[in-house]
Amino acid sequence: MSLKIITIGGSAGCIPSISEILKQLPVLPNVAICITVHIPAHSPSLLPQIFANATAMPVMHAQDGMEILAGRVYVAPPDFHLLIKGRSLELARGARENYHRPSIDPMFRSASQAFAANHIAVLLSGYLDDGSAGLIAVKRAGGTIVIQDPEDTMYPDMPRNALEYVAADCVCALSDISPFLIRQLAKPVDGFSKSDNDQVHEVNMVKISQGDSRDEMPGDSCGLVCPECSGPLWEIKEKDSAILRYRCHEGHAYSALSLEAGQNEALEAALWTALRAMDEKVELTERLAARAQRTGQSLAYLRYQKRHERTKAQAELIRKVLLEGISNSKD
Numbered sequence: 001m002s003l004k005i006i007t008i009g010g011s012a013g014c015i016p017s018i019s020e021i022l023k024q025l026p027v028l029p030n031v032a033i034c035i036t037v038h039i040p041a042h043s044p045s046l047l048p049q050i051f052a053n054a055t056a057m058p059v060m061h062a063q064d065g066m067e068i069l070a071g072r073v074y075v076a077p078p079d080f081h082l083l084i085k086g087r088s089l090e091l092a093r094g095a096r097e098n099y100h101r102p103s104i105d106p107m108f109r110s111a112s113q114a115f116a117a118n119h120i121a122v123l124l125s126g127y128l129d130d131g132s133a134g135l136i137a138v139k140r141a142g143g144t145i146v147i148q149d150p151e152d153t154m155y156p157d158m159p160r161n162a163l164e165y166v167a168a169d170c171v172c173a174l175s176d177i178s179p180f181l182i183r184q185l186a187k188p189v190d191g192f193s194k195s196d197n198d199q200v201h202e203v204n205m206v207k208i209s210q211g212d213s214r215d216e217m218p219g220d221s222c223g224l225v226c227p228e229c230s231g232p233l234w235e236i237k238e239k240d241s242a243i244l245r246y247r248c249h250e251g252h253a254y255s256a257l258s259l260e261a262g263q264n265e266a267l268e269a270a271l272w273t274a275l276r277a278m279d280e281k282v283e284l285t286e287r288l289a290a291r292a293q294r295t296g297q298s299l300a301y302l303r304y305q306k307r308h309e310r311t312k313a314q315a316e317l318i319r320k321v322l323l324e325g326i327s328n329s330k331d
C-alpha cells in the first residue's frame with residue numbers, strides 16, 4: 001500500500017481546528033500528516049504537546065532528514081520551513097515567504113512534488129493568503145484540496161482568498177473535514193504526475209544553499225524591490241490562475257496581499273520617522289523664534305516664526321495620515 005500524505009496549514013485561530021481534525025481521525029496505517037502553523041520564530045513551540053492530546057498518533061516536531069512514517073504527525077518547528085523531499089523531511093531556514101517562516105506555501109509546494117495525487121492539502125483559518133500559491137501546485141500535481149468554509153472560521157481571510165484563485169475539491173465546515181479525509185483516503189489514486197520544473201525551482205530556492213542570481217528567475221522583472229533584502233523583485237503570473245506573486249533572487253516570496261501589507265508597514269515606519277524629524281524641527285524653530293524675539297532680531301524672528309508655522313502644518317498632515325491609518329482594512 002503506497003504512502004499518502006496530508007498537509008495542514010493555518011494561522012490565526014487554526015490550532016483548535018487542527019486539534020479537532022486530529023481528534024476525529026483514526027490512526028492512519030498508510031498516511032502521514034505534516035502541519036505548518038504560523039508561529040513566532042524565537043518562541044518555544046508547544047504544538048506537538050497540544051496536538052498529541054487530540055490523537056493516538058505520535059506527534060513530534062519535524063527534524064531534518066527524518067524519514068516520513070505512516071501513522072505519525074509532523075509539525076514544523078519555529079523558524080524553519082517544513083519541506084517534503086521524496087519520503088523524508090527537510091528543514092530549511094531560508095528566506096521567509098509571505099513574511100513567515102515556517103510558511104505554508106513551501107510545504108504544500110514540496111509535498112505536491114513528492115506525493116502528487118497521493119497528497120491532500122488542507123487550508124484553515126488565518127490572515128492574508130499564505131497557502132494560496134501552494135494550493136495551485138497541489139492542483140497541478142493532481143492532489144486533493146480541502147479548504148475550510150470561510151464562514152466557519154475565526155479569521156476567514158486565508159481560506160476566502162485561496163478560493164479566489166484555486167478550485168477546491170471540498171469546501172466545508174470544520175466538523176466535515178475529517179469525514180471527507182477518511183472517504184478520500186479510501187479511494188484509489190494515480191500517483192503519477194508530470195514534474196513541474198518551475199515548482200521544483202521554487203522549492204529549491206527555500207533551501208538557501210547558494211544565492212540564485214546566476215539562475216533564471218520565474219516571471220518578469222517588475223521594477224519593485226524586496227522589502228526584506230532590497231533586491232529586485234520578479235512578478236510571477238500563473239498560467240492557470242489569476243494569482244499574482246513576487247520573488248527575489250534570495251528567495252523571499254510574497255503574494256500581492258502580503259507584499260502590500262509589508263509596504264504598508266514600511267510606509268508607516270517611514271512616516272513615524274518623518275513625524276519625529278518634523279516635531280523636532282517644530283520645537284527648534286519655536287526656540288529660535290523666541291530667542292530672536294528676546295534679543296530684538298525682528299527679521300530673524302519673522303523668518304523662524306514662518307518656518308515654525310509651516311513645519312507645524314506639515315507635521316499635522318503626517319499626523320493625520322497616521323491617525324487615519326495606512327492599512328486598507330476599511331476598503
